[in-house]
Amino acid sequence: MSMSNNITAFLNFVAFMCSIPIIAAGTWLASKPDNECIHWLRWPVVFMGLAVMLVSLAGFVGAYWKKEGLLGVYLVCMAILIILLLVLLVLAFVVTRPNGAYSMPGKGYSEYRLAGFSSWLRNHITDSDSWRKIRACLADSDICPKLNNEFITADQFFAAHLSPIKSGCCKPPTICGYQYMNPTVWSNPTNAIADPDCSIWNNDPNQLCYNCNACKAGLLGNLRKEWRKANLILILTVVVLIWVYLIACSAYRNAQTEELFQRYKQGWA
Secondary structure (H helix, E strand, O other): OHHHHHHHHHHHHHHHHHHHHHHHHHHHHHHHHHOOOOOOOOOHHHHHHHHHHHHHHHHHHHHHOOOOHHHHHHHHHHHHHHHHHHHHHHHHHHHOOOOOOEEEOOOOOOOEEEOOOOHHHHHHHHOHHHHHHHHHHHHHHHHOOOOHHHHHOOOHHOOOOOOOHHHHHOOOOOOOOEEEEEEEEEEEEOOOOOHHHHHHEOOOOOEOOOOOOHHHHHHHHHHHHHHHHHHHHHHHHHHHHHHHHHHHHHHHHHHHHHHHHHHHHHHOO
């Protein structure tokens, strides 16, 4: 096997290893309770990682056994995958940049405004048709019921760093002035007209604030937080993949040049 093919095989092994953090990031995202309720967001990153793994494996086989056709397919497919990953990263960065969070004085958690998040997320996730299914999924989950086992006193609850989805879906907005009974039971609002969500809150475990704009905002806040963490891994991985791809292209051209030179020598022999 020529030096160029050796280099290409090694680079494909590196690309193969790069697929692992992509799959891991996708699996981590898919395992989050909020993503479980948004089915179309759960698996794209995992599928992308699996595609990178398969294409890298094909490139390794092509380089190791000198299958130029397979190497050509690898280069084309990897270019497409890198472009798709870049598009995914740019889209994720753009739609998760706006932040609807605002701090609450004297509270460990923040609350969230739906209007503070990107219109793309609002239109694709919190529209009425989508939210009906998401709301039912959230009500069936243990996101809010678990709070009753975690906090006993009001002081404990108010000092807690609740996730966006717990802050938005499991309690009424602070501005409503509800009195704390337990994390999912509140009574006697002192300012019930301060926000439309105040009248939507219900102590029924199947309702709580799942129909509130605060809950929709909390879900988007969770997605934003999780995707921005995953983006860090994806950015590093894509940078390595681009570097590997460029070197692989150079090695592929060198291998073709070597082959032409060998044929030329044989023709003169």
